[in-house]
Amino acid sequence: xxxxxxxxxxxxxxxxxxxxxxxxxxxxxxxxxxxxxxxxxxxxxxxxxxxxxxxxxxxxxxxxxxxxxxxxxxxxxxxxxxxxxxxxxxxxxxxxxxxxxxxxxxxxxxxxxxxxxxxxxxxxxxxxxxxxxxxxxxxxxxxxxxxxxxxxxxxxxxxxxxxxxxxxxxxxxxxxxxxxxxxxxxxxxxxxxxxxxxxxxxxxxxxxxxxxxxxxxxxxxxxxxxxxxxxxxxxxxxxxxxxxxxxxxxxxxxxxxxxxxxxxxxxxxxxxxxxxxxxxxxxxxxxxxxxxxxxxxxxxxxxxxxxxxxxxxxxxxxxxxxxxxxxxxxxxxxxxxxxxxxxxxxxxxxxxxxxxxxxxxxxxxxxxxxxxxxxxxxxxxxxxxxxxxxxxxxxxxxxxxxxxxxxxxxxxxxxxxxxxxxxxxxxxxxxxxxxxxxxxxxxxxxxxxxxxxxxxxxxxxxxxxxxxxxxxxxxxxxxxxxxxxxxxxxxxxxxxxxxxxxxxxxxxxxxxxxxxxxxxxxxxxxxxxxxxxxxxxx
Amino acid sequence: xxxxxxxxxxxxxxxxxxxxxxxxxxxxxxxxxxxxxxxxxxxxxxxxxxxxxxxxxxxxxxxxxxxxxxxxxxxxxxxxxxxxxxxxxxxxxxxxxxxxxxxxxxxxxxxxxxxxxxxxxxxxxxxxxxxxxxxxxxxxxxxxxxxxxxxxxxxxxxxxxxxxxxxxxxxx
Numbered sequence: 190x191x192x193x194x195x196x197x198x199x200x201x202x203x204x205x206x207x208x209x210x211x212x213x214x215x216x217x218x219x220x221x222x223x224x225x226x227x228x229x230x231x232x233x234x235x236x237x238x239x240x241x242x243x244x245x246x247x248x249x250x251x252x253x254x255x256x257x258x259x260x261x262x263x264x265x266x267x268x269x270x271x272x273x274x275x276x277x278x279x280x281x282x283x284x285x286x287x288x289x290x291x292x293x294x295x296x297x298x299x300x301x302x303x304x305x306x307x308x309x310x311x312x313x314x315x316x317x318x319x320x321x322x323x324x325x326x327x328x329x330x331x332x333x334x335x336x337x338x339x340x341x342x343x344x345x346x347x348x349x350x351x352x353x354x355x356x357x358x359x360x361x362x363x364x365x366x367x368x369x370x371x372x373x374x375x376x377x378x379x380x381x382x383x384x385x386x387x388x389x390x391x392x393x394x395x396x397x398x399x400x401x402x403x404x405x406x407x408x409x410x411x412x413x414x415x416x417x418x419x420x421x422x423x424x425x426x427x428x429x430x431x432x433x434x435x436x437x438x439x440x441x442x443x444x445x446x447x448x449x450x451x452x453x454x455x456x457x458x459x460x461x462x463x464x465x466x467x468x469x470x471x472x473x474x475x476x477x478x479x480x481x482x483x484x485x486x487x488x489x490x491x492x493x494x495x496x497x498x499x500x501x502x503x504x505x506x507x508x509x510x511x512x513x514x515x516x517x518x519x520x521x522x523x524x525x526x527x528x529x530x531x532x533x534x535x536x537x538x539x540x541x542x543x544x545x546x547x548x549x550x551x552x553x554x555x556x557x558x559x560x561x562x563x564x565x566x567x568x569x570x571x572x573x574x575x576x577x578x579x580x581x582x583x584x585x586x587x588x589x590x591x592x593x594x595x596x597x598x599x600x601x602x603x604x605x606x607x608x609x610x611x612x613x614x615x616x617x618x619x620x621x622x623x624x625x626x627x628x629x630x631x632x633x634x635x636x637x638x639x640x641x642x643x644x645x646x647x648x649x650x651x652x653x654x655x656x657x658x659x660x661x662x663x664x665x666x667x668x669x670x671x672x673x674x675x676x677x678x679x680x681x682x683x684x685x686x687x688x689x690x691x692x693x694x695x696x697x698x699x700x701x702x703x704x705x706x707x708x709x710x711x712x713x714x715x716x717x718x719x720x721x722x723x724x725x726x727x
Numbered sequence: 728x729x730x731x732x733x734x735x736x737x738x739x740x741x742x743x744x745x746x747x748x749x750x751x752x753x754x755x756x757x758x759x760x761x762x763x764x765x766x767x768x769x770x771x772x773x774x775x776x777x778x779x780x781x782x783x784x785x786x787x788x789x790x791x792x793x794x795x796x797x798x799x800x801x802x803x804x805x806x807x808x809x810x811x812x813x814x815x816x817x818x819x820x821x822x823x824x825x826x827x828x829x830x831x832x833x834x835x836x837x838x839x840x841x842x843x844x845x846x847x848x849x850x851x852x853x854x855x856x857x858x859x860x861x862x863x864x865x866x867x868x869x870x871x872x873x874x875x876x877x878x879x880x881x882x883x884x885x886x887x888x889x890x891x892x893x894x895x896x897x898x899x
Binding site: 197234235238266303308309310376391392393395431432434435455456457458459460461462463466467470471474475477481482485486489516535539540541543544547548549566614615616617618619620621623624625627628630631681683684685686717718719720721722723 | 728729730731734736737741742744745748749752755756761762763764765766767768769770771772773776827828829830832834836837839841842843844845846847848849850851861862865866867868869870871872873874875876878880889
């Protein structure tokens with residue numbers, strides 16, 4: 190099903206994603222060393238904030254978007270859904286040119302506004318224009334995926350859509366909905382203002398629009414990881430998917446409830462009233478349910494596989510699992526990090542408790558566990574899974590693949606533990622060095638040193654990952670593997686209710702929820718007397 | 728459709744778990760009245776210095792008739808003004824802060840005194856400092872190359888030793 194052209198398309202996307210990942214990992218290591226203050230010669234806020242901005246953009250926007258597009262095209266083609274390949278390549282080039290345009294001001298220190306943009310800090314217009322093109326390229330992907338799913342349904346009337354295709358379509362719909370917020374901010378506020386067409390900007394409105402995108406984007410990153418958990422992990426463990434129906438329900442819940450929850454990023458902001466924050470907080474807890482379902486279904490699938498392999502007793506099945514399979518190992522490690530990161534997330538999402546940890550080092554500790562831990566570990570595993578069929582080459586040393594996954598997990602543990610402690614000790618997250626003359630900061634020093642060790646392990650692991658892929662691609666021996674298989678459900682889905690086989694109705698539900706949760710909070714800026722920030726550069 | 732009985736039990740367990748979390752949030756919000764700072768009030772950041780509440784001679788710590796304390800601050804690159812302040816322990820302290828330039832955040836570590844300071848809006852937060860001591864008051868939102876240096880000192884003194892000053896003029 191997956192011909193040469195599709196493989197080339199997927200490989201192009203994945204190499205851009207992982208190339209960006211390699212560069213961003215180098216910057217990440219520089220950052221932990223710089224902010225520790227142990228090497229005074231490295232001290233430079235200009236370099237540090239330029240580096241943080243580039244690290245964030247490369248990891249959160251470039252790695253994710255290109256990975257999701259490449260994996261999505263591959264998934265659609267492998268599940269019998271066709272799409273226009275010229276349009277797909279056009280989308281690739283739009284996104285790639287956008288990335289290059291944004292990279293110029295980032296690398297020259299003219300876009301040190303972090304990946305969250307933060308008006309009224311102003312970046313060079315090229316940064317906003319480049320970021321917009323990256324999103325436009327991803328919209329091409331979204332439209333192609335939605336059309337591919339529609340064509341599949343027409344060709345297979347009444348049949349249950351394959352789970353990976355169903356989830357990929359859901360992700361495309363989620364991203365179309367969620368990217369509207371940042372698009373409105375960039376097109377109507379940031380670009381005209383950075384070009385000098387208007388002098389001032391309404392920061393409250395800009396932050397509200399960004400929060401529209403800022404949480405669902407996490408689910409945009411997470412859904413491909415969940416696809417791996419549901420579709421690759423049970424098969425790699427030698428078993429079946431415990432429940433296909435509940436998997437579908439989980440994806441629908443993520444798409445619907447992942448959207449109207451952005452205000453938990455604004456809990457500490459003065460421009461939104463507490464009632465709206467509480468409403469978004471409730472939604473945030475509701476969207477924990479699909480993750481709880483996912484953890485259950487994936488662990489149940491693993492348990493069945495372990496017992497089928499002869500595992501006995503309450504926990505014996507764990508030892509019986511094939512932990513030398515990268516996909517199984519990645520699932521185990523990422524579920525562990527999801528559990529710990531999820532706990533931190535529940536604290537962050539807690540309406541009032543958030544005040545203690547807001548903008549402290551606790552927050553990067555949390556999201557590195559979820560994003561760099563859970564999501565990226567599963568991206569690694571997907572790359573390892575697809576590589577033999579995409580490149581036709583096998584990995585020469587499987588122990589290097591397993592070692593890479595273990596070292597990434599170890600590095601994350603060493604890096605994020607001190608971050609969580611520093612957060613509770615009150616260290617702010619976005620500082621390049623500790624300049625406070627206060628006894629409190631004495632207790633911070635040791636943790637900064639541990640973070641360097643974690644950063645070093647992670648950098649080596651990241652380089653090993655890129656090396657593994659490159660050495661297989663260009664020096665590996667023929668793998669003889671041409672197709673990628675997906676896990677079978679324990680019970681064949683048979684007849685699936687329309688609500689779990691498409692998103693037509695759910696789009697209307699999302700529209701209602703978004704109007705209810707963002708309608709007035711955005712309208713208020715046009716109804717009440719607001720003041721823009723001072724003009725930039727005065 | 729096929730739903731395993733075990734799945735059903737887990738679904739109920741998940742819902743119950745979320746209900747417990749939300750229940751405790753609702754309890755603290757509605758019964759104990761604990762909310763994040765959400766004071767929707769606009770202010771013209773470009774004109775703070777021209778008069779009104781955030782004019783230079785109005786900043787500082789003021790004791791109120793009801794025993795509470797009000798602290799009026801301006802946040803600007805790179806400091807909170809006034810730079811030093813003294814408040815009593817165990818009494819409600821209300822901070823009112825406006826930014827004169829970009830986005831800032833304020834946090835007093837080891838306490839729940841914190842809020843974002845968004846230009847165009849008055850950030851207001853009320854808290855009680857339980858323990859006397861000297862605390863740094865940090866900017867916790869990236870605001871430019873001098874962000875690391877943006878902090879002030881807040882001294883919490885025992886309530887009976889605290890001198891209510893009227894308006895602390897030019898207290899730098």
